[in-house]
Amino acid sequence: MQVYLPIAEMAVSAETVFVLSAFVGLLSGIFGVGGGFLTTPFLIFFGVAPPVAVGTQACQLVASSVAGSLGHFRRGNVDLKMGFVMVIGGAIGSVVGIFIFKLLRHIGQIDFAISFMYIILLGGIGALMLVETVMSVSKKKDGVRREFNETKISPFILSLPYKMRFPRSKLYVSALVPGGIGFIGGVLASVLGIGGGFLIVPAMIYILGIPPLLVAGTALFQVVFTTAAATIMHAWMNHTVDIVLGLVLILGGVIGAQIGVSFARYFKGQTARVTLAIIIMAVCIKMVIDLFVAPSELFSAEILR
Amino acid sequence: MSIVKPFLIFMGFVLIFLASPPALAKSLQFDIADDYVEITTGFTGTTLSMIGHRHGAGDIVMILEGPARSTVVRRKSQVLGAWLNRDSLRFENVPSYYDFAMSVDDASSLMGDKKLKDHHIGLEALRHSPEGDEQDSERVKSFQDALLRYKQSHELFPKKAGTIEFLSDDFFRVDFHLPAHVPAGDYIVRAFLISGGKVVVEDTQSLRVGLTGFSSQIYEFSHERGFFYGLVCVLIACFAGWLSNVIVRRN
Numbered sequence: 001m002q003v004y005l006p007i008a009e010m011a012v013s014a015e016t017v018f019v020l021s022a023f024v025g026l027l028s029g030i031f032g033v034g035g036g037f038l039t040t041p042f043l044i045f046f047g048v049a050p051p052v053a054v055g056t057q058a059c060q061l062v063a064s065s066v067a068g069s070l071g072h073f074r075r076g077n078v079d080l081k082m083g084f085v086m087v088i089g090g091a092i093g094s095v096v097g098i099f100i101f102k103l104l105r106h107i108g109q110i111d112f113a114i115s116f117m118y119i120i121l122l123g124g125i126g127a128l129m130l131v132e133t134v135m136s137v138s139k140k141k142d143g144v145r146r147e148f149n150e151t152k153i154s155p156f157i158l159s160l161p162y163k164m165r166f167p168r169s170k171l172y173v174s175a176l177v178p179g180g181i182g183f184i185g186g187v188l189a190s191v192l193g194i195g196g197g198f199l200i201v202p203a204m205i206y207i208l209g210i211p212p213l214l215v216a217g218t219a220l221f222q223v224v225f226t227t228a229a230a231t232i233m234h235a236w237m238n239h240t241v242d243i244v245l246g247l248v249l250i251l252g253g254v255i256g257a258q259i260g261v262s263f264a265r266y267f268k269g270q271t272a273r274v275t276l277a278i279i280i281m282a283v284c285i286k287m288v289i290d291l292f293v294a295p296s297e298l299f300s301a302e303i304l305r
Numbered sequence: 306m307s308i309v310k311p312f313l314i315f316m317g318f319v320l321i322f323l324a325s326p327p328a329l330a331k332s333l334q335f336d337i338a339d340d341y342v343e344i345t346t347g348f349t350g351t352t353l354s355m356i357g358h359r360h361g362a363g364d365i366v367m368i369l370e371g372p373a374r375s376t377v378v379r380r381k382s383q384v385l386g387a388w389l390n391r392d393s394l395r396f397e398n399v400p401s402y403y404d405f406a407m408s409v410d411d412a413s414s415l416m417g418d419k420k421l422k423d424h425h426i427g428l429e430a431l432r433h434s435p436e437g438d439e440q441d442s443e444r445v446k447s448f449q450d451a452l453l454r455y456k457q458s459h460e461l462f463p464k465k466a467g468t469i470e471f472l473s474d475d476f477f478r479v480d481f482h483l484p485a486h487v488p489a490g491d492y493i494v495r496a497f498l499i500s501g502g503k504v505v506v507e508d509t510q511s512l513r514v515g516l517t518g519f520s521s522q523i524y525e526f527s528h529e530r531g532f533f534y535g536l537v538c539v540l541i542a543c544f545a546g547w548l549s550n551v552i553v554r555r556n
Contacts, residue, residue: 001347002347002349002485003346003347004344004345004346004347004348004349004485004520006346006516006519006520006521006523006524006527007523007524007527009486009488009489010485010486011348011349011350011485011486059538059539059542060542062538062539062542062543062546063542063543063545063546063549064546065546066542066543066545066546066547066550067545067546067547067549067550067553068546070546070547070550071550108377108379108390108393109389109390111390112387112389112390116387224543228539228542228543231535231538231539231542232532232535232536232538232539233535234535235527235531235532235534235535235538236531236532236534236535237531239527239528239531241527241534241535241538243523243527243534243537243538243541244346244523246538246541246542247541247545250542250545250546251545254545254549257549258549258553261553291387291388291389292386292387292388293388294383294388295381295388297451297454298380298381298382298388298451299378299379299380299381299447299448299451299452299454299455300378300379300381300390300455301376301377301378301379301451301452301455301456302376302377302379303374303375303376303399303401303488304374304375304376304377
């Protein structure tokens with residue numbers, strides 16, 4: 001069924017977009033990641049303008065992060081105070097991100113910038129995941145998520161000013177650290193249309209030292225707000241949020257994630273991580289190739305309003 | 306629609322026939338089957354039919370032209386092995402959509418290039434000069450060619466002139482195809498009767514291509530009240546997320 005997207009101003013096959021988002025939802029159900037980093041490139045590949053792909057993807061992430069964080073919230077695995085500090089940083093970050101986005105669009109480098117940032121992020125994360133998996137095979141950690149984080153926090157982080165107490169996480173740390181992590185999440189949400197979980201979660205564990213039990217819930221809690229801020233900013237400043245496309249993505253994502261969660265039982269932690277790392281690396285390599293192989297059409301056009 | 310269209314065409318015939326002046330003066334009339342194209346949520350493109358009548362000898366040109374837009378054309382080149390946009394030219398007043406049909410094969414047989422350009426007849430007439438004082442004509446031409454290719458590949462410009470189908474000696478019919486992603490706005494249909502190297506009769510009608518119903522409401526809401534539209538999108542997404550969480554817990 002062809003559906004006309006009023007903001008993207010094009011018709012797409014609803015089934016194709018549905019299957020695509022269900023596939024990404026499936027991956028997020030199995031691996032517990034947002035998957036925005038896969039949906040955005042796929043949408044661009046289907047001919048959706050990059051700004052619309054990014055703005056709409058941010059909207060879809062609001063739905064998936066709300067769904068994800070509610071469960072953590074009920075189990076009490078969210079450090080609300082920490083979350084709010086991150087949200088403040090995230091809100092500033094998403095505003096800054098919008099201006100970066102507008103600037104890149106104005107000088108005609110938004111497509112390149114999106115590809116380039118995806119290559120750096122996906123390449124880095126994919127490689128780290130592979131390395132970590134190889135390391136953990138020899139070390140064999142226990143899989144229980146503990147209430148305490150045993151990571152050594154660097155003295156530089158501990159020396160930062162504006163220290164705050166976070167009773168739930170049992171931390172006494174500068175507000176700049178969670179604020180800064182939230183800020184990066186906000187910029188990523190605005191510029192790339194992703195929640196940035198794959199960057200925020202490691203940062204929260206290794207830089208902030210938050211207990212592993214609280215990581216996922218607190219990260220998702222702040223993703224709700226940064227992606228909501230990014231959605232509103234994109235809709236307001238760029239008019240690039242397509243709610244019709246967004247609803248198809250949300251529906252596909254929800255159904256895909258459900259199937260994914262029931263699939264997850266059949267995946268071992270190691271296997272899942274290696275598989276996801278390989279998928280991430282594959283998307284990264286595809287983007288590198290697209291950037292370096294001579295395009296068949298050197299010219300592109302943008303119709304201004 | 307399937308019954309309405311032939312009826313409208315028939316009525317067009319009747320109107321044109323009645324309106325045809327008995328005098329010897331040359332004339333040209335036409336009528337569009339639908340003077341409002343509605344883009345709904347299920348819109349997949351449409352064919353716009355026009356029917357006309359000429360009185361007197363001459364060649365006929367019909368043009369369908371969408372609202373003018375500024376368009377930036379960018380050219381990629383290699384920087385450290387990566388291909389990125391390095392050069393750009395901006396063109397003003399590029400029709401967002403353009404299609405034309407002629408009763409002859411070659412536009413240059415109608416009249417001189419200058420006149421063709423003045424009347425926007427033919428693809429060559431759409432070669433606008435770029436903004437700014439650009440001297441390098443080779444460079445300008447490569448960007449103009451690229452703009453044509455871009456428009457043609459998006460079905461917004463034709464690859465070649467359409468044909469005018471003569472139903473009798475003087476009654477004719479023209480079909481223009483509008484793709485699914487046709488830009489909305491006020492369109493102009495122009496008909497020319499050309500004889501002896503100049504335009505003898507020119508007739509113009511307007512046509513509205515508009516988003517209707519759900520699509521149009523969303524479009525207008527998002528462009529006029531972007532902030533609140535964004536807020537509504539977020540609320541819908543939150544609701545969808547909450548709903549899916551509830552459904553998951555039930556199972």
